[in-house]
Amino acid sequence: MTTPPVPTLGRIVHYVARGSADGLYPSTCRAAIVTAVDDTGAPALAVLNPEGLFFSPPLPHAPTEPLAGGTWHWPSRAEGGC
Template sequence: MPQQPSVGRLVHYVSYGTPGGEYGKDCRAAVITEVSPESKGEGREVVGLAVLNPEDMFFNRGCEHHEAEGDDKGGTPGGGALNHPGGTWHWPERTG
């Protein structure tokens, strides 16, 4: 059974990076603060997040879920943020 988003769960948010390249596209720790009603029963998982950055914290509502397809679909295995569009969230990759 796939994981279900719920308030308080830890996930990864993918940052966009900056246009000038000062900051790259990275995975950031985030806490789910709300699960949107539009998520229920439609196969779309939209949540509100409290995103934790090294310098600050911000809140993002209406953030869509995205899971990587893997290398058979052109993804980079273990690539973290490289496998996800900026502004989306995903379950943390397993380590070890």
């Protein structure tokens, strides 16, 4: 198994939105741009939402399913993947 690439400035990743506590808005993937990378390799993101932009501090990686809200992962290359 190969190690995934380290996020770098300007790369496109997916941010997993947390969703609302009442379930009205489910957790979903959003496109995001890496705006900074901290000493541990965690990226800070500019998340692109239909409702506007969201700027996050450095976030943990979500390498496996199920994807936890408030994390990021590399986009899937599979059809229909998150």
